[in-house]
Amino acid sequence: MLNSKIPDGRLSQKWEEYKGHVQLVNPANKRKLEIIVIGTGLAGASAAASLGEMGYQVKAFCFQDSPRRAHSIAAQGGINAAKNYQNDGDSVFRLFYDTVKGGDYRAREANVHRLAEVSASIIDQCVAQGVPFAREYGGLLSNRSFGGTQVQRTFYAAGQTGQQLLIGAYQALERQVALGSVTMYSRHEMLDIVKIDGKARGIIARNLITGKLERYFGHAVLLCSGGYGNVFYLSTNAMGSNVTAIWKAHKLGAYFGNPCFTQIHPTCIPVSGDHQSKLTLMSESLRNDGRIWVPKKQNDTRRPNEIPEDERDYYLERRYPAFGNLVPRDVASRAAKERCDAGFGVGTSRQAVYLDYAAAIERYGKIECNKLGIDNVSAENIMHHGKEVVKEKYGNLFDMYEKITGENPYDIPMRIYPAVHYTMGGLWVDYDLMTTVPGLYALGEANFSDHGANRLGASALMQGLADGYFVIPYTLGSFLANEIRTAAIPTDHPAFIEAEKLVNDRIHQLKNINGNQSVESLHKKLGKIMWDKCGMERNAEGLKQAINEIQQLKKEFWSDVRIPGDIEEFNPELDKANRVADFIELGELMCIDALQRNESCGGHFREEMQTPEGEALRDDANFQYVAAWEFKGEHEWQVHKEELIFEVAKPTQRSYK
Amino acid sequence: MEHYSMNLTLQIWRQKNSLDKGDFETYEIKDISSEMSFLEMIDVLNEKLINEGKDAIAFDHDCREGICGACSMHINGRPHGPWHATTVCQLHMRAFKNGETIVVEPWRSKAFPVIKDLVVDRSSFDRIIQAGGYISVNTGNAVDANAIPINKDNADDSFAAASCIGCGACVAACKNSSAMLFLAAKVSHLALLPQGKPERKARALNMVAQMDKEGFGSCTFTGACEAVCPKEISITNISRLNKEYFGAGLSIDKQ
Numbered sequence: 016m017l018n019s020k021i022p023d024g025r026l027s028q029k030w031e032e033y034k035g036h037v038q039l040v041n042p043a044n045k046r047k048l049e050i051i052v053i054g055t056g057l058a059g060a061s062a063a064a065s066l067g068e069m070g071y072q073v074k075a076f077c078f079q080d081s082p083r084r085a086h087s088i089a090a091q092g093g094i095n096a097a098k099n100y101q102n103d104g105d106s107v108f109r110l111f112y113d114t115v116k117g118g119d120y121r122a123r124e125a126n127v128h129r130l131a132e133v134s135a136s137i138i139d140q141c142v143a144q145g146v147p148f149a150r151e152y153g154g155l156l157s158n159r160s161f162g163g164t165q166v167q168r169t170f171y172a173a174g175q176t177g178q179q180l181l182i183g184a185y186q187a188l189e190r191q192v193a194l195g196s197v198t199m200y201s202r203h204e205m206l207d208i209v210k211i212d213g214k215a216r217g218i219i220a221r222n223l224i225t226g227k228l229e230r231y232f233g234h235a236v237l238l239c240s241g242g243y244g245n246v247f248y249l250s251t252n253a254m255g256s257n258v259t260a261i262w263k264a265h266k267l268g269a270y271f272g273n274p275c276f277t278q279i280h281p282t283c284i285p286v287s288g289d290h291q292s293k294l295t296l297m298s299e300s301l302r303n304d305g306r307i308w309v310p311k312k313q314n315d316t317r318r319p320n321e322i323p324e325d326e327r328d329y330y331l332e333r334r335y336p337a338f339g340n341l342v343p344r345d346v347a348s349r350a351a352k353e354r355c356d357a358g359f360g361v362g363t364s365r366q367a368v369y370l371d372y373a374a375a376i377e378r379y380g381k382i383e384c385n386k387l388g389i390d391n392v393s394a395e396n397i398m399h400h401g402k403e404v405v406k407e408k409y410g411n412l413f414d415m416y417e418k419i420t421g422e423n424p425y426d427i428p429m430r431i432y433p434a435v436h437y438t439m440g441g442l443w444v445d446y447d448l449m450t451t452v453p454g455l456y457a458l459g460e461a462n463f464s465d466h467g468a469n470r471l472g473a474s475a476l477m478q479g480l481a482d483g484y485f486v487i488p489y490t491l492g493s494f495l496a497n498e499i500r501t502a503a504i505p506t507d508h509p510a511f512i513e514a515e516k517l518v519n520d521r522i523h524q525l526k527n528i529n530g531n532q533s534v535e536s537l538h539k540k541l542g543k544i545m546w547d548k549c550g551m552e553r554n555a556e557g558l559k560q561a562i563n564e565i566q567q568l569k570k571e572f573w574s575d576v577r578i579p580g581d582i583e584e585f586n587p588e589l590d591k592a593n594r595v596a597d598f599i600e601l602g603e604l605m606c607i608d609a610l611q612r613n614e615s616c617g618g619h620f621r622e623e624m625q626t627p628e629g630e631a632l633r634d635d636a637n638f639q640y641v642a643a644w645e646f647k648g649e650h651e652w653q654v655h656k657e658e659l660i661f662e663v664a665k666p667t668q669r670s671y672k
Numbered sequence: 673m674e675h676y677s678m679n680l681t682l683q684i685w686r687q688k689n690s691l692d693k694g695d696f697e698t699y700e701i702k703d704i705s706s707e708m709s710f711l712e713m714i715d716v717l718n719e720k721l722i723n724e725g726k727d728a729i730a731f732d733h734d735c736r737e738g739i740c741g742a743c744s745m746h747i748n749g750r751p752h753g754p755w756h757a758t759t760v761c762q763l764h765m766r767a768f769k770n771g772e773t774i775v776v777e778p779w780r781s782k783a784f785p786v787i788k789d790l791v792v793d794r795s796s797f798d799r800i801i802q803a804g805g806y807i808s809v810n811t812g813n814a815v816d817a818n819a820i821p822i823n824k825d826n827a828d829d830s831f832a833a834a835s836c837i838g839c840g841a842c843v844a845a846c847k848n849s850s851a852m853l854f855l856a857a858k859v860s861h862l863a864l865l866p867q868g869k870p871e872r873k874a875r876a877l878n879m880v881a882q883m884d885k886e887g888f889g890s891c892t893f894t895g896a897c898e899a900v901c902p903k904e905i906s907i908t909n910i911s912r913l914n915k916e917y918f919g920a921g922l923s924i925d926k927q
Contacts, residue, residue: 065811080732081798083838084740100818136814143814145807145867147831154821172831178739179834186806193802201795224787253734287707292715293736415738418755418762419709484811533722535715579727584689585788588728 017270017643017657020445021125026663027108030129033446037489038496045070048495049503051218051233053205053260055082057177057476058459059239060184061483067191069488074231075188075197076220078204078255078590083185086241086253087479090177091298091412093161093169094476096134101158105166107131112664113164114474117343118439118467119617119633120666121273123641123659125446126464133485134477138170140484144183148172161299161472169473174298174411180476184483203229204590205260208236208267208455209514215264215455216504217511219518223590226583228515230506234498235454235491238264239483242438242460244277246598246605247550248542250435251283251296257594258601261442261461269450270643270655272443272463274601275609278470278618279551280436281347284419284429285367294434295419297370297412299472302340302347304375304405305429307331309368313358319369319428330354338671345469345618345631346671348433352551353629355432362430369428376401376425433551437475439466439618440608443643443657447490448482451643454494458482463641468617525592526582530575534591537572541599544568549606554622558610565603566650572599604644604652611654614638635666677703678770682717684729685777687786694786696775710753710763711736711743731790736761738902741837744844745790746777751841751900759839759902779844783851783887794840796886797854803882804875805858807867826864833860835903842897842905848889853897855879856913857905863916873920880917 022029040048048071052063055077063075077085097110111131115122138156142148148170149157161169172179191197202223209217209230217232243258244250265271282297308327315322331350332339342350351368354360361367380401384392387400402425406413413424420430442450442457444464449456459479466474548561572595580586615624615631616638624632641657679702687694701720704713711733718728734742743760747753753763768774776790784792834857842853859876862868868875891910898907 061811068810079734079740079742080794081741081838083798084734084742086735086740089735089737089739098817136812138817139814140809140811142817142820143807143809143867145830145834145862145865147827147834147861147865148817149831150822150824150827152824154823154827155818172834175739175835178837179831182834186801187809187811189798189801190806190808192798199798201798253740254736255734288705290705290708290712290716292709292712295737415762418758418764421707421764421766488811531723533719535719577722579722579725585730585791587730588722 017443017655018445019123019657020447021123022446026124026128029125030132034489037493040492040495040499042070044499046072048072048498049074049233050491051231051236052076052239053218053237054085054239054241054461055185055188056085056087056239056241056459057181057184057479058461058483059085059237060181060188061480062237062239062458062487063197064184064187064191065484065488066491067194067196070196073191073197074200074233076200076203076205078202078223080202082188082199082201083182085181086256087181087476088178089253090476091174091296092300093159093171093176093473094137094180094480095161095168095471095473096138096170096477097131097168098135098138100156101167103166105168109166110134110168114465114471115467115661115664116667116669117469117471119469119631119669120467120635120639120661120664121276121616121641121659122467123464124661124663129486130465130478130481133481136485137477137480141180141183141480144187146172146179146183148179159300164471174300177476180480184480204593205263206518206593207263207514209510210267210452211504211508211510214453217506219511219515224585226581226586226589228519230511230515232504232506234501235456235494237456237458237487238442238461239458240461242441243598243601244435244438246541246602247435247545248539249286249291249294249546251280251294254293257597259594259597261457262597262601264442264450264452264455264457266646268452268646269455269457270443270645271440271604272641272643273440273468273608274605274644275549275612275619276439276468276617277435278344278437278439279348279433281344281351281433282370282431283434283436284416285362285364285432295415296434296436297416297429297431299344301370301409301412304408305340305370305372306374307340307351307368307370309354309359309361314365315361319361319371328354328359335671342671343469343471345620348551349620351433367430367432370431371428372405372424373428376405379404437470439463439468439470443641447493448487449490449494456487456491458487468619522582522589522593525576525596526578526589528574528576530577532575532577534576534578534588534595537568537576538591538595538598540568541565541595541602545602545605549602549609552620552622553609555610558606561606562603562610565599565606569599572596603650607652608642608644611642612638633668639666676706676770678706678765678768678772680704680768680771681773683773683775684790686729686789689788690785704765706764706766708765709736709761710747710765711761713765729790730788733761738762739837741839744779744792744839744841746779746844748775751779751844752902757902757904759837779840781843781849781888783849784840784843792840794838796888797838797840797851799886800851800855800879800882801858804871804878805862807862808871809867820866822865830861830864833857833864833905833909836905837903839902841900841902843888845896845900846889847894847896848892850891851883851886851888852891852910852913853901853905853907855883856909859913859916860909863912872916873923873925876913876916876920
């Protein structure tokens with residue numbers, strides 16, 4: 016039976032009450048308690064730094080060469096916080112409400128409210144650390160609107176907000192390393208959890224330089240290892256982003272919540288060929304000014320500038336007049352796919368739509384000429400000034416587009432297409448962020464709790480830092496207060512030896528297959544199955560096929576993969592093989608989850624469940640729950656349901672018309 | 673944009689581990705699309721090597737969006753290759769012509785020992801940050817974010833310095849293997865903000881001391897670092913670091 020341990024009391028009082036009564040660990044005891052943190056992105060670095068400051072002995076692990084490289088660094092747009100600095104009516108309640116509604120009523124109210132409550136403290140903490148957020152001329156912080164909300168609550172640092180926040184957390188982490196409270200293990204990958212008497216008590220990690228396995232003890236283990244979008248092979252995730260840490264936890268008893276909830280981001284640079292290794296996001300902020308269109312004629316091969324205005328279909332403005340180009344991500348992505356599938360796509364692949372800045376350049380150009388007092392301006396002059404304005408706002412994104420495609424987006428509309436970006440699903444956690452394995456926690460994108468079936472823009476950074484800076488430092492106490500009598504367990508304990516042996520056997524098994532296919536080529540096959548059948552649109556028939564195909568692929572992988580090099584050396588191909596083996600198993604579970612959820616909600620769109628206009632049709636009577644999957648054995652899972660109760664944010668049909 | 677495909681000769685540094693002497697190996701590669709990124713071209717080569725039963729070329733890379741700072745290749749004698757203000761992962765094959773020979777090496781610096789092939793150990797950068805590249809504020813200590821207004825120009829300059837991705841191209845380009853641009857970017861980022869003022873003296877002194885200890889060379893201000901920096905970190909930051917350093921060195925109170 017799942018116990019989400021949501022505190023009693025009114026929604027707005029729960030966290031205050033909890034903090035007032037949660038057990039504390041006295042400073043002398045903190046020094047004796049060891050905590051393992053996996054991953055050093057926003058959630059991991061902020062948790063490791065904060066826990067180190069509190070006096071715990073922390074061991075932090077990342078597979079990259081430095082904790083500063085975690086993929087949080089690539090987040091572009093911004094971070095939400097209910098500061099109401101713009102005096103536009105924002106509040107903790109509104110941020111909470113927008114997040115629950117944006118998640119299509121599949122998130123847990125109490126967790127989301129807590130997230131909104133601590134959001135303001137995150138901005139304070141980051142500024143104190145020296146994060147250089149954008150500012151106004153008066154010296155105060157600047158905000159922008161984002162992701163279709165009606166208030167300006169997004170704090171940002173140009174198009175590099177994730178980088179600046181991560182460097183803030185990284186520096187706090189390195190300070191603790193210097194002080195000796197955190198020990199950092201870079202180029203180490205967690206390959207299993209060690210459970211003793213039912214509790215998570217340590218990990219087996221592979222030193223990626225020497226290839227040797229190492230054992231580490233902890234009174235508690237925190238998984239902050241991010242999302243699993245790379246199960247699709249092509250995604251906006253970093254090449255190394257993987258599911259391994261949370262998958263090992265899942266196989267040891269941690270339930271997996273809503274694995275099928277995937278966010279497909281509408282504005283990414285399209286695939287250019289079979290060589291494609293990853294996809295690049297173009298910030299959602301581009302939709303503030305750009306107009307999205309396709310030709311009205313099918314298979315139109317004219318260049319975009321040759322297509323006259325009345326032969327263009329601004330399909331988002333047509334279908335959703337109220338929100339236009341600013342509809343939420345799930346809606347915008349599906350609309351693009353619909354047009355391309357119907358034969359209106361553009362570019363050589365026909366799998367792209369235009370994001371056009373011509374109108375914005377003209378509009379800004381006119382305003383600028385007015386400002387400068389230029390009369391009788393030529394169209395050329397207007398364009399020139401307009402381009403300057405656009406350059407200041409979006410220059411780095413336009414440059415990136417040009418480097419990748421070789422086309423100048425100031426003159427030719429950008430081609431964009433949706434791509435896998437974020438996974439709302441993750442390990443099931445209770446209010447304390449603890450998984451179903453005692454002592455094992457999941458923070459940030461690695462857990463399922465805050466974004467329901469669709470995440471709003473600028474909320475991922477908020478959640479990662481909320482969990483690490485302001486939630487886990489409190490909630491961990493309720494577990495550790497009862498562990499003060501547990502002495503550090505030596506790593507020659509049989510449980511460690513056994514776990515290491517299993518990892519070692521698996522690595523040798525993989526290496527000894529010596530088949531004919533590279534890890535990369537098998538990963539591509541998995542990605543294709545997932546994208547075609549468990550991607551933007553899913554149906555029962557396709558999902559059943561996918562499950563079958565993935566089971567076949569698993570056999571193929573374990574009989575035909577070829578890994579060059581040796582085990583005990585620096586071997587990126589072996590690292591990848593370990594990860595892809597887990598992705599294959601996860602893919603099957605995602606399809607099973609998508610199949611059982613016979614409704615459409617947020618990013619999960621079941622073709623059978625749509626309104627006559629083609630919008631997502633939720634089924635609250637039957638599916639207002641979190642599907643938490645328990646691993647039972649190969650190809651076998653059991654679902655446990657956590658009913659979601661909405662006391663404050665009453666579910667309504669989302670409409671952006 | 674017209675696409676084309678090309679055949680190339682690659683000379684790539686291969687070194688089994690830190691103890692191995694290492695050498696260049698030559699590879700012929702065909703039908704490379706001008707639309708590929710440089711790293712995707714290496715992916716194609718690796719796929720070929722694996723199919724031939726050989727070991728793949730090891731190289732650091734992760735985000736492939738030019739922001740994580742992992743990728744680090746010396747291409748035809750220039751860190752990150754021929755394009756200005758571009759990391760290797762954003763460099764595309766349009767930059768090359770059919771029939772060209774491309775030479776690829778790891779970063780070369782005593783403070784960045786080679787781990788394997790094109791992968792080097794840059795943990796010295798982390799240790800430089802540990803020496804003072806932070807503001808000592810524990811979680812929960814902060815005042816309201818708008819309590820301290822910060823002049824927009826200073827905030828913008830601080831941000832420009834903070835956009836350093838820690839890739840190490842500055843060191844690789846420098847004839848002295850100096851890490852001054854990396855260090856100056858961090859010192860500037862923090863010294864330009866009021867929050868960073870209380871620790872500025874100790875920060876400048878300790879970080880420079882750590883840089884020396886790691887085996888990086890001295891700065892002779894030739895500007896090679898600025899020329900290759902993918903984030904266009906300005907060399908004026910080095911001037912600011914020098915000012916901070918001398919100021920701190922001359923004062924009695926090091927706090």
